[in-house]
Amino acid sequence: MKSVLFKHRSIRKFRPEPIPEELLRECLEAAVRASTCGNMQLYSLIVTRDKALREQLAPCHFNQPMVTEAPCVVTVCADVHRFSMWCRQREADPAYDNFGWFLNAVTDALLAAQNLCVEAEMHGLGICYLGTTLYTAGDIARILTLPKGVIPVTTIVMGYPAETPGLTDRLPLEAVVHYEKYTDYTAAEIDELWAEREESALTKQLLEENGLPNLARVFTDRRYVRDDSLAFSRSYFELLREKGFFNQ
């Protein structure tokens, strides 16, 4: 019998009813049980249920309907502010305003986020991560009034599912697992790893809809275009400086 992890689907349609208070608390309590660097808990979880505020956040997530339809939006932030504030109140000298500690905080934040999602799914809730968070982190930071030392990393929408999508395919396990050391791929191996997906009916439909010769071009020419990638990359790095995570 496979565990709940094998049943994960991203849910993009939600029923309107709220998450019961005790259940939400249980999920948040599960989140903070995740491993954390030096037990410092360098993250904050911002739980937004207010409709008007979710409507303000919606454009940051390209107006995907789930941001206003799901009853609960959790913005997951790397946070060195709280810990640094404590240090300063104790006349200790905190040195967490640099890139290395941003990465420690991101790690803490994402492990807690995944625990939140796993616990939620154990109780019949559905979740979806919003990668758009990294593209528009500056706007999100303004709406949620994040101080220096706090920066959005990802967002999770949560609620009771109103759809039952099928399991998404994955590359064969040997595509992502290496034994002992990293073994680089041959061109033939790359072809083989993607073969099943490239030959699928879904891919054929995508190519027809997009008028493109192959699946890789759907990614590079439609979904994640070079100029957009560079623009969001630069703007997030700029925000990192603004929020005081790059004082090195």
Next chain:
Amino acid sequence: MKSVLFKHRSIRKFRPEPIPEELLRECLEAAVRASTCGNMQLYSLIVTRDKALREQLAPCHFNQPMVTEAPCVVTVCADVHRFSMWCRQREADPAYDNFGWFLNAVTDALLAAQNLCVEAEMHGLGICYLGTTLYTAGDIARILTLPKGVIPVTTIVMGYPAETPGLTDRLPLEAVVHYEKYTDYTAAEIDELWAEREESALTKQLLEENGLPNLARVFTDRRYVRDDSLAFSRSYFELLREKGFFNQ
């Protein structure tokens, strides 16, 4: 009845027996079920069981005994190399060699890592994350022969536990959860959030051992000293450039 997530303890002493092959595979399969940006799976999991190779990795983790004692060491890497290679073979133009996509890949990698750990704990295995990975990522990359576009993010040691540590304390839930927006802390709130931990017997013992006046100083003067933090911060950022994740 609380879920397995509430029972997590970091395990630092392991029994020598190996993880059964099918169980390890089940854990890895659970890892790849985690959410991933655009279903791109921008990570690699490097499973090192060879004793000689674990001994080579040990100094990268400050010779913590668990790296050689645990039967299995998984180095979790952000990986845009595999996907970019596929794109180039299809005459598509991949633009994943920048900071934004490093963060997408880190997110993918850490969600998969946490699934790996949760599944492992469901089956009675113990795990510990090694934050040292970020400090010595360049050495790890050499030992594991990582190509450009691949960079270590964290490491997990796994095996059957040879200890049963107590649950680690956490800050009160209200320390890390904000409702609607981020509410900044008052000085009095910070005092209150840390009060219980500061008054604990463990803290008193730490202060005596270290000859320091308060717990915050244990962090800033002993565990994570400014010069070390800045040095690892700069070296990881330099590696990020070397590995081609900062072509912006």
